[in-house]
Amino acid sequence: xxxxxxxxxxxxxxxxxxxxxxxxxxxxxxxxxxxxxxxxxxxxxxxxxxxxxxxxxxxxxxxxxxxxxxxxxxxxxxxxxxxxxxxxxxxxxxxxxxxxxxxxxxxxxxxxxxxxxxxxxxxxxxxxxxxxxxxxxxxxxxxxxxxxxxxxxxxxxxxxxxxxxxxxxxxxxxxxxxxxxxxxxxxxxxxxxxxxxxxxxxxxxxxxxxxxxxxxxxxxxxxxxxxxxxxxxxxxxxxxxxxxxxxxxxxxxxxxxxxxxxxxxxxxxxxxxxxxxxxxxxxxxxxxxxxxxxxxxxxxxxxxxxxxxxxxxxxxxxxxxxxxxxxxxxxxxxxxxxxxxxxxxxxxxxxxxxxxxxxxxxxxxxxxxxxxxxxxxxxxxxxxxxxxxxxxxxxxxxxxxxxxxxxxxxxxxxxxxxxxxxxxxxxxxxxxxx
Amino acid sequence: xxxxxxxxxxxxxxxxxxxxxxxxxxxxxxxxxxxxxxxxxxxxxxxxxxxxxxxxxxxxxxxxxxxxxxxxxxxxxxxxxxxxxxxxxxxxxxxxxxxxxxxxxxxxxxxxxxxxxxxxxxxxxxxxxxxxxxxxxxxxxxxxxxxxxxxxxxxxxxxxxxxxxxxxxxxxxxxxxxxxxxxxxxxxxxxxxxxxxxxxxxxxxxxxxxxxxxxxxxxxxxxxxxxxxxxxxxxxxxxxxx
Numbered sequence: 001x002x003x004x005x006x007x008x009x010x011x012x013x014x015x016x017x018x019x020x021x022x023x024x025x026x027x028x029x030x031x032x033x034x035x036x037x038x039x040x041x042x043x044x045x046x047x048x049x050x051x052x053x054x055x056x057x058x059x060x061x062x063x064x065x066x067x068x069x070x071x072x073x074x075x076x077x078x079x080x081x082x083x084x085x086x087x088x089x090x091x092x093x094x095x096x097x098x099x100x101x102x103x104x105x106x107x108x109x110x111x112x113x114x115x116x117x118x119x120x121x122x123x124x125x126x127x128x129x130x131x132x133x134x135x136x137x138x139x140x141x142x143x144x145x146x147x148x149x150x151x152x153x154x155x156x157x158x159x160x161x162x163x164x165x166x167x168x169x170x171x172x173x174x175x176x177x178x179x180x181x182x183x184x185x186x187x188x189x190x191x192x193x194x195x196x197x198x199x200x201x202x203x204x205x206x207x208x209x210x211x212x213x214x215x216x217x218x219x220x221x222x223x224x225x226x227x228x229x230x231x232x233x234x235x236x237x238x239x240x241x242x243x244x245x246x247x248x249x250x251x252x253x254x255x256x257x258x259x260x261x262x263x264x265x266x267x268x269x270x271x272x273x274x275x276x277x278x279x280x281x282x283x284x285x286x287x288x289x290x291x292x293x294x295x296x297x298x299x300x301x302x303x304x305x306x307x308x309x310x311x312x313x314x315x316x317x318x319x320x321x322x323x324x325x326x327x328x329x330x331x332x333x334x335x336x337x338x339x340x341x342x343x344x345x346x347x348x349x350x351x352x353x354x355x356x357x358x359x360x361x362x363x364x365x366x367x368x369x370x371x372x373x374x375x376x377x378x379x380x381x382x383x384x385x386x387x388x389x390x391x392x393x394x395x396x397x398x399x400x401x402x403x404x405x406x407x408x409x410x411x412x413x414x415x416x417x418x419x420x421x422x423x424x425x426x427x428x429x430x431x432x433x434x
Numbered sequence: 435x436x437x438x439x440x441x442x443x444x445x446x447x448x449x450x451x452x453x454x455x456x457x458x459x460x461x462x463x464x465x466x467x468x469x470x471x472x473x474x475x476x477x478x479x480x481x482x483x484x485x486x487x488x489x490x491x492x493x494x495x496x497x498x499x500x501x502x503x504x505x506x507x508x509x510x511x512x513x514x515x516x517x518x519x520x521x522x523x524x525x526x527x528x529x530x531x532x533x534x535x536x537x538x539x540x541x542x543x544x545x546x547x548x549x550x551x552x553x554x555x556x557x558x559x560x561x562x563x564x565x566x567x568x569x570x571x572x573x574x575x576x577x578x579x580x581x582x583x584x585x586x587x588x589x590x591x592x593x594x595x596x597x598x599x600x601x602x603x604x605x606x607x608x609x610x611x612x613x614x615x616x617x618x619x620x621x622x623x624x625x626x627x628x629x630x631x632x633x634x635x636x637x638x639x640x641x642x643x644x645x646x647x648x649x650x651x652x653x654x655x656x657x658x659x660x661x662x663x664x665x666x667x668x669x670x671x672x673x674x675x676x
Contacts, residue, residue: 039574137583139587141587142587145586146457148457148460148461149456149457149460149586150583150586152460152461152463152464152465152467152468152582153464153467154465154468155465157464173471176467176575176579178473178475191556282596305603
């Protein structure tokens with residue numbers, strides 16, 4: 001519509017000109033009849049000015065919203081008023097739409113099952129949803145108060161004070177309830193902050209139960225197994241006492257019980273790694289020396305059957321925990337031999353460049369199909385079940401590797417091609433250097 | 435007094451100091467609440483490690499009290515506040531003392547758990563007065579929460595509910611005392627344990643008294659009227675008028 005108007009020149013001016021033409025014609029007739037030309041022309045001028053002033057007065061009353069005020073209806077004033085009211089209506093429509101939208105957002109925030117509280121930079125409460133109201137027992141009148149004054153748990157206050165919110169805070173109990181809560185803070189929209197509080201009791205508890213169960217069960221199984229193993233060894237050591245028929249079964253039993261022991265040891269190692277206390281013992285780990293020791297063992301075991309290469313950079317250490325890192329290297333290297341046929345080649349590399357330190361084990365083994373790669377670090381996941389049991393693997397080696405590397409801000413990187421061999425490696429960033 | 439007044443002074447420094455004082459008190463209150471929660475858990479489950487943690491925590495609370503005193507002295511010496519600001523300082527000092535005492539009483543509760551564990555890993559829950567002990571402590575914890583919230587909101591609206599709770603606690607305490615005295619008469623074997631329970635009962639009852647004291651300080655802060663010496667009737671009337 002606006003487009004149409006602008007096309008036909010100016011509506012306001014044409015209206016005004018029409019009005020002037022008609023009224024002036026009326027006055028001309030009057031002047032012609034009376035013959036007093038000058039007086040009539042002057043009075044027309046006064047009439048015109050008076051009309052404009054009157055219209056200005058009406059217009060002002062109308063735009064101010066004085067009750068019963070009517071918009072001016074003649075000349076360009078009429079056009080002006082129409083345009084204005086059009087514009088006004090469009091604006092009102094937009095405001096309504098925006099209002100509706102913001103109401104909708106508000107309702108959505110209210111309906112969230114997670115407690116959400118919006119805070120200013122100084123942790124003053126701006127708004128909160130129903131879940132937050134129920135959880136923190138805050139009232140609508142509390143907006144503008146500091147959150148710390150109403151939620152006074154020391155850990156929580158500490159979390160708000162430290163101003164570093166990358167990690168969520170897990171509270172074992174909150175507001176006097178013995179339930180685990182996850183508390184997370186985000187910066188959003190020009191210095192405002194959003195605090196989310198979620199009840200994670202079930203999840204947290206479940207993970208805890210699983211960890212405890214695995215740790216306890218493996219611990220309890222260890223003792224009986226040691227006894228069984230001991231007697232089996234004793235029987236094997238005395239072949240004269242054992243009927244010939246039982247020699248082979250005994251051997252098998254011994255083999256399997258050793259395997260079981262290895263699995264239990266690995267399970268215990270995993271649960272130790274998962275517990276948070278592990279990273280307390282961070283120190284300088286001399287990887288080159290660890291690898292030297294491993295090399296001695298490996299050469300003793302495999303030197304006749306394999307081509308072995310150790311390319312180790314001297315005096316290259318990283319920050320970490322020694323025992324778990326050692327098990328990472330041992331696991332990766334022994335895997336390489338386990339899955340490489342005799343006569344193959346295994347290369348171990350430990351080197352550094354601009355991005356950090358790198359560990360790599362390359363073999364010319366059987367390789368892994370790509371569909372298995374992503375699942376390789378799962379517990380007890382096996383590409384070929386029968387084969388790996390034969391080789392004496394526990395199914396937990398790569399799971400341990402993955403967890404240890406996670407604790408060292410690194411991850412396992414695997415490249416593999418069936419029939420050609422694989423490269424297992426991990427990278428330590430510069431931050432991990434001494 | 436309204437909390438808005440913190441930003442109403444001409445001196446920005448005074449605003450900041452008063453606000454800091456305000457936050458410190460509530461932070462300290464949070465510590466006592468946390469300590470009381472831990473002690474309650476230890477009482478219910480007989481967890482000695484938690485009980486020892488409670489005793490250790492008391493030192494931090496004592497330090498918080500000293501910090502608050504230091505802040506009060508600084509404001510008094512440098513800015514010489516008057517009227518509601520002066521009342522805030524006075525109330526703050528009083529509340530800090532009450533909170534510190536509460537911390538001590540909570541320690542006594544924790545020590546009961548530790549001592550019971552040392553003597554014999556018995557089920558202390560079977561002793562006379564133990565259920566009442568837990569009940570009084572839970573009520574005191576709720577009272578403390580309500581009073582601290584009242585302080586945070588600078589409103590004395592909940593004063594009446596605190597008074598009611600205090601009456602209930604007194605009632606429960608009397609009944610528990612009677613039970614324990616009867617047990618004293620009946621068997622002479624468990625005298626030591628019963629004495630411990632008695633001490634703890636007294637401590638938990640003191641907890642609720644301190645909570646009430648804090649509420650009185652808040653009324654003083656909000657209304658400017660000292661209600662400590664009022665008898666029950668006049669106090670109720672005054673609170674209803676508020």
